Amino acid sequence: MRSLHFDYIIVGGGTSGLVIAHRLASETTASVLVIEAGRDAKSAPDVLVPGKYIYQLEHDKEGLWELPTEPQTQLEGRSITFLRGKQLGGSSAVNYMAMARGPADDYDEWARKTGDDRWKWQNVLPRMKAMEDFSPEPPKGYHSLADANSDNHGTGGPIKLGFGNEMTPGVTKFVEACQEVGMHICPDINSGNPVGVGLAQFNVKDGVRYYAVNAYLDEEFRARHENLRVQANTVVRRLLLQGEKVVGVVIRECGSDKDNQVFCSKDVILCAGTIASPQLLLSSGIGPKTAIDELDLQLVRNAPGVGNGMLDHSILTLEFRVKDSSVDFSRLFSDKDLLQDAERKYRKNKSGPLSVFGTSGSVAFPKIERLQQSAEFRELDQQTQAFLMHPERPSAEIWLSSGYAAYSGAVKPRQSFITFELLLQNNLSCGTVTMRNTRGAPALEINPKILDHPYDRRIAIETVRAALNISKARAYNAEIEEMVHGPRDDDDGSILDFVRKNLGQGYHGVGTCRMGPEGDQMSVVDTDFNVIGVEGVKIADLSVCPILTCNHTQINAYLIGEQCADVLIQEWQAGNVPRSGGL
Known part of the structure; x- marks a missing residue:
């Protein structure tokens, strides 16, 4: 990696992450690093072939996360598998390509729950129109x-x-x-x-x-923007903190047994999704105190909402x-x-x-x-x-x-x-995403409680x-x-x-890092996507959705990316002084 210092680090090259990367790279002079755990797009040309979408979900194991749940009590004890895209573009690379916005009232309810009128239908509709051809x-x-x-x-x-x-x-x-x-x-x-x-x-x-790659971050765009770096096949293991300040991330390239550190002067933006974003917070000491104690980690911030309130179709x-x-x-x-x-x-x-x-x-x-x-x-x-x-x-x-x-x-x-x-x-059933100590090592536990x-x-x-x-x-x-x-x-x-x-899961899980007003103890991020009580880290993915919308949630992911990009660009243009943070 040419540099270990960037202005912004985007964790997760999925739908929201690539929207944010596109806008930061093209509308500011900020240096931007996108870290994706899966493969780069150019190694998977079949993603572009619409008729192969089911075949890909069944056979393209390299491009998928296959995450088993806890046994589901109401499903005769069956464990089901959560599928997620493991590649640049995230789940937009593997989903059924239907775009369904859902009812206008869902967005009005989103605005009501968060106290933020930016989510009202009348305000998101112009953004939806701007992103489509x-x-x-x-x-x-x-x-x-x-x-x-x-x-x-x-x-x-x-x-x-x-x-x-x-x-x-x-x-x-x-x-x-x-x-x-x-x-x-x-x-x-x-x-x-x-x-x-x-x-x-x-x-x-x-x-x-x-999808998110050929719409927002294709090879031509990447070649034109020297302030943008995409690092595929690299896992983010945890956040780097100084007190309650995030100053970077700890990464490990696939196939390596060595960790490296990457620093940022502005923000780390978690776009890792409904499962991985709460997992990263927990691994970094941010979450419910009982969960952090279970992991034998130092508590950075007691955030009861992290990993709780999961909703899905x-x-x-x-x-x-x-x-x-x-x-x-x-x-x-x-x-x-x-x-x-x-x-x-x-x-x-x-x-x-x-x-x-x-x-x-x-x-x-x-x-x-x-x-x-x-x-x-x-x-x-x-x-x-x-x-x-x-x-x-x-x-x-x-x-x-x-x-x-x-x-x-x-x-x-x-x-x-x-x-x-x-x-x-x-659906009204609320599930959880948490981490447990299993045989002395942290293990992911997904329980949608279907x-x-x-x-x-x-x-x-x-x-x-x-x-x-x-x-x-x-x-x-x-x-x-x-x-x-x-x-x-x-x-x-x-x-x-x-x-x-x-019955199986609906591929539309949301709500494990819910957006809401700061006075609500179950809110994880505020309406500007900041993790409440921790400086230097935002979350911008489906985990922040405060309701389960009646739609295909890829439109939510695009909207979240656009809304968060607005916030980041405004902050950049306001000339916020970069933190020293020991960089």
């Missing part, structure tokens, strides 16, 4: 399902967004079935009111994934064998000839199945009345009830996906499958029931041959048994 034209034949108002969208931003050039098979029947069970068409799921069924919007353009699938003869995603990857042909087409001009799967599709955001009529709902406090009943807040998210996911039975030649992917939203809250179990039951109703609509009478993965019946007991055996 939106193509409003849907594929031919689908104009009745998409009519996005230009007032809600922007052009010329770094993130390409649109409906895809060709639609995934099966969308028309799915939309018809959703309408039959009472859903209306939502012409723009990103308008601030996603309730209904419509076409999803994807951060893809002409068959290429747009959860995922379940219903899967069906259908009469449709279209090649589904599963058959594409199980048939060598089909895959080779698809790869040839993609190499030639970014066309074919690998540019269709992952770039287009339909999603439903239903309001489920049975939830609000349940005994579990009536047990909630009035404020939570009012939050959940907002007319623009969906009860769940139901995706139409091609192929099967959990089904492991026999598949005959030319058979096709569809999957309803259920993203359970509005379904611990009774209302979450009701959410699961009624979401499955709503999806079953869609599958029984007339539109599918001549299409679905058999449900190959689902509950044995539609009563509460059968559905809950199916849920306990199959």
